[in-house]
Structure formats: structure tokens, C-alpha cells
Amino acid sequence: MALINIEIEGIPYQVEEGQTVLEAAKKCGYDIPSLCAYNHGECSRGSCRVCLVKVEGARGLVASCVYPVNEGMKIFIHDPDAVAARRASVELLLSNHSMKCQQCDKNEYCELLYAARVTGAREDMFLGSHTETTIDEITPSIIRDTSKCILCGRCIERCKSAHGKSVLGFEKRGFNTIVGPAENRSLADSPCILCGQCVSVCPTGALMEKSEIGRVDAAMKAGKYVVVQTAPAVRAALGEEFGMPIGTPVTGKMVAALRRLGFKKVFDTNYGADLTIMEEANELLARIKTGGVLPMITSCSPGWVNYCEINYGDLLPHLSSCKSPHEMFGAILKHYYAEKNGIKPEDMFVVSVMPCTAKKYEKEREANSVNGLPDVDAVLTTRELGRLIKRSGINFTKLPDEEFDNDIVGDYTGAGVIFGVTGGVMEAALRTAYFALTGKEHEMIKFEQVRGFEGIKEAALDMGGTVVKVAVAHGMKNAKVLLDQIREGKSEYHFIEIMGCPGGCIAGGGQPYVKPQFLKNEDIDILDTYKEKRASALYSEDERQTIRQSHNNPQMTALYKDFLGEPNSHMAHELLHTTYKARKPFADK
Amino acid sequence: MAHLNEAAVKQITEICDRYADENTPLMMILSDIQKEYGYIPLEVQELVSEKTGISVAEIYGVVTFYSFFSLKPKGKYVIGCCLGTACYVKGAQQVIDKFSELLGIAPGETSEDGLFTLDALRCIGACGIAPAVTINGKVYPKLSVNQVPEIVKSYRENGGAN
Numbered sequence: 001m002a003l004i005n006i007e008i009e010g011i012p013y014q015v016e017e018g019q020t021v022l023e024a025a026k027k028c029g030y031d032i033p034s035l036c037a038y039n040h041g042e043c044s045r046g047s048c049r050v051c052l053v054k055v056e057g058a059r060g061l062v063a064s065c066v067y068p069v070n071e072g073m074k075i076f077i078h079d080p081d082a083v084a085a086r087r088a089s090v091e092l093l094l095s096n097h098s099m100k101c102q103q104c105d106k107n108e109y110c111e112l113l114y115a116a117r118v119t120g121a122r123e124d125m126f127l128g129s130h131t132e133t134t135i136d137e138i139t140p141s142i143i144r145d146t147s148k149c150i151l152c153g154r155c156i157e158r159c160k161s162a163h164g165k166s167v168l169g170f171e172k173r174g175f176n177t178i179v180g181p182a183e184n185r186s187l188a189d190s191p192c193i194l195c196g197q198c199v200s201v202c203p204t205g206a207l208m209e210k211s212e213i214g215r216v217d218a219a220m221k222a223g224k225y226v227v228v229q230t231a232p233a234v235r236a237a238l239g240e241e242f243g244m245p246i247g248t249p250v251t252g253k254m255v256a257a258l259r260r261l262g263f264k265k266v267f268d269t270n271y272g273a274d275l276t277i278m279e280e281a282n283e284l285l286a287r288i289k290t291g292g293v294l295p296m297i298t299s300c301s302p303g304w305v306n307y308c309e310i311n312y313g314d315l316l317p318h319l320s321s322c323k324s325p326h327e328m329f330g331a332i333l334k335h336y337y338a339e340k341n342g343i344k345p346e347d348m349f350v351v352s353v354m355p356c357t358a359k360k361y362e363k364e365r366e367a368n369s370v371n372g373l374p375d376v377d378a379v380l381t382t383r384e385l386g387r388l389i390k391r392s393g394i395n396f397t398k399l400p401d402e403e404f405d406n407d408i409v410g411d412y413t414g415a416g417v418i419f420g421v422t423g424g425v426m427e428a429a430l431r432t433a434y435f436a437l438t439g440k441e442h443e444m445i446k447f448e449q450v451r452g453f454e455g456i457k458e459a460a461l462d463m464g465g466t467v468v469k470v471a472v473a474h475g476m477k478n479a480k481v482l483l484d485q486i487r488e489g490k491s492e493y494h495f496i497e498i499m500g501c502p503g504g505c506i507a508g509g510g511q512p513y514v515k516p517q518f519l520k521n522e523d524i525d526i527l528d529t530y531k532e533k534r535a536s537a538l539y540s541e542d543e544r545q546t547i548r549q550s551h552n553n554p555q556m557t558a559l560y561k562d563f564l565g566e567p568n569s570h571m572a573h574e575l576l577h578t579t580y581k582a583r584k585p586f587a588d589k
Numbered sequence: 590m591a592h593l594n595e596a597a598v599k600q601i602t603e604i605c606d607r608y609a610d611e612n613t614p615l616m617m618i619l620s621d622i623q624k625e626y627g628y629i630p631l632e633v634q635e636l637v638s639e640k641t642g643i644s645v646a647e648i649y650g651v652v653t654f655y656s657f658f659s660l661k662p663k664g665k666y667v668i669g670c671c672l673g674t675a676c677y678v679k680g681a682q683q684v685i686d687k688f689s690e691l692l693g694i695a696p697g698e699t700s701e702d703g704l705f706t707l708d709a710l711r712c713i714g715a716c717g718i719a720p721a722v723t724i725n726g727k728v729y730p731k732l733s734v735n736q737v738p739e740i741v742k743s744y745r746e747n748g749g750a751n
Contacts, residue, residue: 156646165638169646174653182649183631283749586631586645 021064021075022051024453026524031517031554032077033086033118035093035111035203036152039527042161042201043154044136048117049089054079056391061085083119085391089541096130097204098147099123100270104204105387109513112150119211131175135381138186140330140364141210142195146178149206155179155198161500163307164298167192170294179206184585191310191585193476194356195303195500196381196509209357209510213388215378216351220262224349225338230254230261231269232418233355233505234382237538240512242396246522247533249541253403257389258353260401260524269352270416273428275559276300277415277550279576280322280425281432282567284495288466293317295471295486295493297424300324302362303500303509305580307476312483313582318496321577322376324418326352326359327368328407330375336563337409351378353385358500367578383509394532411555414541414548421535422474422504423450423457426497430461431472431493438464451539453503456481458493470495475502486544532554595631600626606641615643615651616687619658627734628662655706664699664706666744669723673712680734685709685739704745 002015013055015024025032034051036043045553046066056074061082064075077106085132094116101107115121133147151170152403157164167181167190170535181190199207219226233464239250259268284296297306299320308319321329330352332346352359356379362368363376380388389396404410415431418424427447434442435515449459455478458471471493473479485491507530514530516522547553564572593601604621609616618637622629634648652658670685671678685696688707694700695707715721718730729740 005675160644165642165644167647169644171646171650171653180646182634389633500616586635 004069004071005051006069006071006073006075008075009078010074013148015069017069019069021053021055021062021067021069021073024069024179025053025064025236026113030077032091032163033115034065035090035115035150036154038152038154038201039155042157042430043152043507048093048150048152048287049145050086050093050119052085053077053081054080060468062337064080065178068268082333086126087119087121090119091123091125092358093122093150094121095126095128097150098130098133098145104148104205105200105208105211107222109515110205110518111515111517114517127398127399129175130574131178134178134180135184136188137182139192139194139361140189140209141209141360142187142192142196142199143189143208144180145206145208146180147206150178150204151179152203154180154201154203155207158197158201161475161477162195162197163193165191165481168198171200172458179463185586189587191366193303193306193310194358194361194509197501199509200207200511200513203515206557209381209384210360211387212360212378212380213529216349216380216388219349219351220378225266225343225347226262226349226351227265227333228258228351228353229267229269229272230258230325230353230385230507231326231420232268232417232424232541233508233511233534234353235532235541236420237355237382237511238385238508239509240514241383241542242391244397244479246514246519246530247537249394249537252403253396255404256399256402257394259290259387259394260394260399261388261392263351265405265410267329267333267406267410267447268412268416269326269329269556270412270419270572271406271410272325272327272332272417272554273419273425274412274556275328275332275576276322276325276419276425277432277558278556278567279328279434279572280472281322281550283320283322284429284433285566288468288494296320297496297497297498297579298429300419300425300501301498302356302358304476304498306358307414307479307500308483309580309583310585312487314485315486316580316582319580321573321579322509323368323576324359324362325416326574327352327362327578328374331370332364332409333561334373334375334444335370335575336559340408345373348455349377350375351380353380353382355382355505355511357381357509359510365578367547367580382508383510383512386512406555409555409559411553412545413459413553414543414545415550416553417538417541417545419453421506422453422499422502423447423472423497424538425499425503426450426470426472426495428550429495429497430468432489433468433549434463435549436467437466441549445474449554450497468495469493470497472497474499474504475488476500498529498580503531506538507531590738591702593636597626597633597634599722601636602640604717614641615648616645619648619651623658628728630660640647661704665704666724667706667708668711668712668750669708670696671710671713671715671719671721671723673710673716675716676720679719679731684720684722684732684737688741689735689740691738705741 003014013028036048046063051060051064054076059107156166235251239248330350338345360379415428460469638645699706722729
């Protein structure tokens with residue numbers, strides 16, 4: 001890219017041609033206050049008018065997020081007119097905002113509040129009407145509150161870039177404009193898969209996860225035997241809630257914090273992941289051997305399962321019947337662990353900490369319960385766990401490192417850890433499937449072909465004479481390509497891994513917000529690099545494990561010997577497998 | 590899309606196919622559907638989404654942005670009262686109020702018998718003959734409030750023929 005010369009506040013800089021003023025200024029060390037602008041224009045470009053600057057020779061002030069730099073441009077950020085205009089833009093946004101900042105869970109990470117602070121905006125400068133409000137609290141996963149929406153369009157663009165077609169859109173016109181699903185429906189009656197990607201980019205509290213902290217409080221108060229399990233991706237990001245650099249693994253401190261929060265036992269969902277691999281790899285082999293429905297597709301990601309039910313009901317037989325790891329673990333805890341420890345299953349309350357908003361919905365599915373007892377009783381996102389820890393006065397960064405409970409369940413292998421990143425489930429499954437087919441361990445352990453953030457990855461593996469072809473997709477936009485191949489009868493694969501969120505669980509809709517204005521110590525391109533950083537935290541934990549294949553987890557062997565019999569046994573099906581149902585994109589009213 | 594009958598699916602599909610080679614076909618498709626099918630309910634939007642790859646949310650956004658598009662069936666006779674500046678100063682508000690009173694519907698609504706839809710339009714470019722009203726494309730120039738009952742009556746009784 002050619003370099004051009006510009007000046008900011010009279011100081012010369014060389015910047016890349018084709019960048020916007022906002023991007024160029026950022027590289028030169030300036031954070032121009034901006035609201036609607038998100039990474040690489042993932043927004044409705046220039047709608048909020050907060051990033052106005054003066055450019056010599058330009059007519060009026062320009063929105064720096066859409067205005068390209070050119071040779072010899074002279075930019076003034078600190079110009080009094082620009083400063084006043086930026087403040088007025090924020091004041092106008094505040095005038096149609098609900099201003100319930102104290103009660104808003106976004107408070108600490110609210111970009112509007114931040115912009116108001118840095119621009120010096122006053123909240124009551126423009127008093128007047130408010131757009132009619134819609135608050136949608138119907139889904140178990142996401143709350144949409146239009147009174148906090150600033151119409152930046154980030155959620156729309158994110159939904160589109162992740163999933164191809166956005167569920168959300170601008171509707172109506174002028175002052176009545178709102179963002180929502182068609183007909184301003186509830187997300188529950190729309191094709192929304194509840195992945196929470198929109199939540200992770202929303203600058204304000206307009207899109208938030210539905211908190212279940214209250215449920216956990218109630219269970220503790222009622223004297224239930226409250227246990228907790230944490231998904232692999234949580235440890236790769238929880239530290240960010242406490243100012244630690246992105247990619248810092250905080251497994252030990254997280255366990256210590258959960259103990260201090262009063263959970264009777266602290267387990268690792270990775271045990272469930274190992275169990276999933278045992279079931280899933282054997283389900284795959286059975287399908288290959290008996291001519292079952294192929295390709296088989298993973299079912300760990302509830303966002304993906306929702307997408308399949310809503311858009312590809314005809315392909316549901318391709319989905320593995322395996323419950324997701326935390327559901328499997330919940331069932332084992334209530335129907336195996338509880339009995340072994342003299343606890344009544346109905347007295348046990350299983351909390352899952354997940355990087356995911358769709359998991360909140362998943363746990364309510366009827367097929368994810370055994371004898372009327374839900375496998376999991378509450379799901380907290382990584383962010384909610386952050387809030388819970390802060391609320392309890394725990395100084396997270398000063399905590400000692402502690403170990404997960406693993407008395408009869410809870411041990412895990414490296415294979416379980418990498419479930420949290422795209423390609424991880426596939427890699428873990430290949431490690432075990434290879435062993436099951438050939439009777440020996442694959443010498444490589446690492447399957448590089450399925451790592452990384454390419455939209456679609458594929459590999460072919462010779463497993464003792466059988467060539468197994470696999471593919472990995474993340475984000476529904478990529479998944480759609482593979483699904484359409486199956487529909488057209490052109491799919492060559494045996495096994496496909498699909499995760500709902502681009503990047504996998506490490507960038508799930510329940511993970512800590514990555515908002516550069518609050519991350520002054522991170523690299524300026526952090527929005528492009530955070531996924532890799534979080535992923536490397538998981539891959540390094542995999543490498544630290546002495547046992548890296550699910551089938552070599554001694555507790556797996558014991559569980560099957562002692563309780564389940566063998567993979568895909570009757571008992572295993574009772575507890576560890578689930579069913580799916582096709583749904584319409586827009587439920588009838 | 591369970592509510593669309595076969596003929597409707599065929600009609601909408603045919604309209605979508607007309608613009609298969611366009612880069613941005615949405616406005617043209619919706620405009621033809623509005624004219625030929627009469628309205629653009631959600632089921633139709635779902636079908637257009639399937640044919641064009643544009644999300645239902647985006648289509649719904651366009652349909653609700655432009656007042657030309659409607660989500661509900663329009664009446665047999667669509668009365669468009671211009672409320673642009675010239676018509677307005679010439680008394681268009683009183684004219685539309687009179688239609689509203691006689692038909693028992695507010696602007697934007699359709700009468701229960703399905704006969705009339707009353708639309709408030711912005712400038713229709715006929716300022717020289719203000720206040721102007723169009724009924725199914727037929728223009729009524731320099732309309733006064735007194736003429737309104739007669740017009741309504743003529744449409745009720747013989748489809749507007751004088």
C-alpha cells in the first residue's frame with residue numbers, strides 16, 4: 001500500500017493510502033471519539049456523527065470514520081468547532097436514550113457513556129420526545145431494549161458478516177426508526193439463533209444477555225447443592241474482565257474465585273468434552289461402518305443447532321445426536337456423581353459458565369433433561385461471572401491458582417481444552433477416531449489442517465486404510481456453503497464440525513467485550529488479533545496436558561466401566577443424547 | 590410461507606426472476622409486487638428473501654421506509670390525498686379530513702368492506718392543480734371539500750364513472 005503525507009494538528013505523518021481519517025489518526029496515536037464506527041466499517045458508516053473533525057478545505061466538518069485520507073491533507077481534531085460538534089452529537093444521542101445507566105449491566109463497558117465522558121456531553125441539553133420503546137425479554141438468551149439503541153447498525157452488520165443474512169434490520173423511518181427483527185418481533189419468533197454476536201458489538205445496553213445471576217443466588221439461598229462447571233473458552237478470556245492482557249489463561253484463579261463464591265464443587269466442562277468425544281467419535285465410526293447418514297455434523301454449538309433447526313430442517317439427521325459437553329456433564333453429575341456422593345439429584349443445582357448466550361436457551365430444551373430434571377439449571381456467560389466476582393469483592397488478580405475438583409469426575413485431557421476454538425472439536429475427535437479405527441495413537445497429535453481462522457477448513461486423513469474426509473466451518477455464512485453441498489448431494493465429507501460464532505467459542509457472544517477504547521494497553525489492531533490470542537491460550541493448555549486424547553482419560557474408562565457400559569450404549573443414550581425438531585424461521589402469530 | 594397459495598408463489602417468483610441480472614433488484618421487485626400483487630406481507634418478503642438472498646429484516650426495513658409499499662391489502666379504490674406544501678395551503682387537510690370522516694378510516698387505513706384505502710401523500714408534482722387527489726390513478730384537480738361526498742358516492746355506486 002502506498003504511503004501518503006498528512007498532517008494532524010500541524011504535525012506531519014506518513015499513513016497508508018485508502019484508510020479513513022479515523023483509522024489513520026489511530027495509527028498516529030489519536031483516538032478520535034467515535035461511536036458507530038467499528039472494525040473495518042462493520043457499522044452503518046457515519047451515522048452517529050460523533051467522530052467529526054475539521055479537514056482544511058473540506059466543506060463543513062467531516063465524519064472521520066468514512067472520510068478517506070489523501071495526500072497533503074491537514075486534519076484538526078482539537079479544533080473548537082469540531083470539539084463542540086462532537087459534544088453536540090453525543091448530546092443528541094443522549095436526548096433519545098433511556099439514561100438508566102446505574103441499572104444497566106453494560107455500564108462499565110458502555111461506549112455511549114464513554115463518549116459522553118470524553119466529549120463532555122451533558123445529558124439534558126436537548127429535552128423532547130422519545131421514540132416508542134420495545135423491550136423484548138422473551139428468549140432465555142438475549143434482551144433487546146430499543147430505548148438504549150443508538151441506531152449504529154453494528155449488530156446488523158455483525159449478524160450479516162457472521163451468518164450471511166441479518167436477523168436484525170432498520171425498520172420504519174425518521175424518528176420512529178428502530179433496529180429489530182422484521183415486524184419488530186421478539187427474537188424468539190424470528191430466525192435468530194441466539195449466538196449473541198450482536199450483543200458483543202452493541203456499543204450500549206440495547207442488546208444484552210439475559211442474566212441468570214439471580215437464579216444462582218436463589219439456589220444458594222435455598223440450600224441447594226450448587227456445583228459449577230466452566231467451558232474451556234472461559235479461562236482464555238475471563239482475565240480480561242479484570243484488566244489482564246487478552247490471551248492470559250486464568251484457569252487457576254478462576255477456580256479459586258468460584259470456590260470463594262460458594263460453589264460446592266468446581267468442575268471443568270472439559271470432562272464433558274472428553275465424554276462428548278467418546279460418544280461422538282464412536283457415533284461417527286458406527287455411521288461409517290453401518291452406512292448411516294453422512295456426513296455427520298457436530299452438535300456442540302447451540303447457535304449452530306438452532307440454525308440447522310430453523311433453516312435446514314431436512315438435514316437434522318446429519319446432526320450428531322450427542323448433547324453438548326456441559327449438558328452431558330450435567331446429566332452425569334445429577335445421575336452418577338450425585339448418587340455416588342449421597343446427594344439427591346433434585347437437590348443438586350448445576351451452573352454452567354459459558355462463553356455463549358445460546359447455551360442459556362439450550363439448557364431449557366426439553367430434550368436436554370432426564371426424567372424431568374434439566375441437566376443444567378443455570379447458564380452464566382463469562383461476562384456474568386466477571387460481574388459476580390466483582391460483586392463479591394474478590395480481588396481476582398491477587399487470587400492463588402487452584403485446581404478443579406476431580407474426585408470421581410472432572411479429570412480432563414488436552415483434547416477437551418481445544419473444544420473452545422474452531423477446529424478443536426474436530427481435532428479432538430480425530431485423535432480418538434484414529435485410535436478407534438487403527439488401534440494406535442496418531443503420531444502427530446496436532447492436526448494443523450483444522451487449526452486457524454479460515455472460514456472453511458478441510459482435511460483428509462488416512463485411518464488404517466479408510467480415508468476420512470473432514471471439514472470445519474464457523475459462522476453460519478461459511479456453514480451454509482457446506483450445508484448446501486449436502487442438500488445437493490455433492491458433499492464428500494464424512495464428518496463436519498460447525499460452530500455458530502466466527503472463531504468458535506473463544507469469540508462467543510458471552511465472552512468479555514473487546515472494545516479498544518477500554519483496552520488502552522492492547523495493540524491497536526486488537527480487534528483483528530484477539531481471537532488468535534485467546535486461541536493460543538487454549539492450545540498452550542492442551543500442550544501442557546500430559547494426556548491429550550479423550551479416550552486416554554482414566555476417568556472416562558472408569559465411567560464407562562462403572563456406569564455407562566460402552567459408548568452409545570442404552571444408558572449413554574438415555575443420559576447423553578438428545579433430539580432435534582425443525583422450526584419455522586418466523587413463528588406463526 | 591405456508592400461507593401463500595401456489596398462484597401467489599408463482600407470481601412472486603416470476604417477478605423476482607425479472608430482475609435476476611440486476612445488482613440491486615430489491616426496489617424494482619417490491620415495486621412490481623406492490624403493483625401486481627397489491628401488498629407485501631411477511632410471507633411474500635420471506636419468498637423474496639429466498640429468491641434474492643437479501644435478509645427478511647432488510648426487506649421489511651425497505652417496505653416500512655417507503656410509504657408506497659404496504660404490508661396489508663389495499664382497498665379496491667386507493668384514494669391518495671396530496672398533502673404537499675402547495676396542496677396543503679390550498680386546503681388539502683380539510684379534503685383528507687372529509688374523506689376520513691365519510692369513510693370512517695384514518696389515513697393509511699382500509700375500510701372494512703375492502704372498498705377504500707385512504708393515503709396521505711407528500712408532493713405528487715401536481716402543484717398547479719392543488720389541492721389534488723388521485724383515485725386509482727385518476728386525478729381530481731382543485732378539489733373542494735364540497736365535492737368529496739359526491740365522489741365517494743360515485744365510487745360506492747358505480748366505480749367512479751360519472
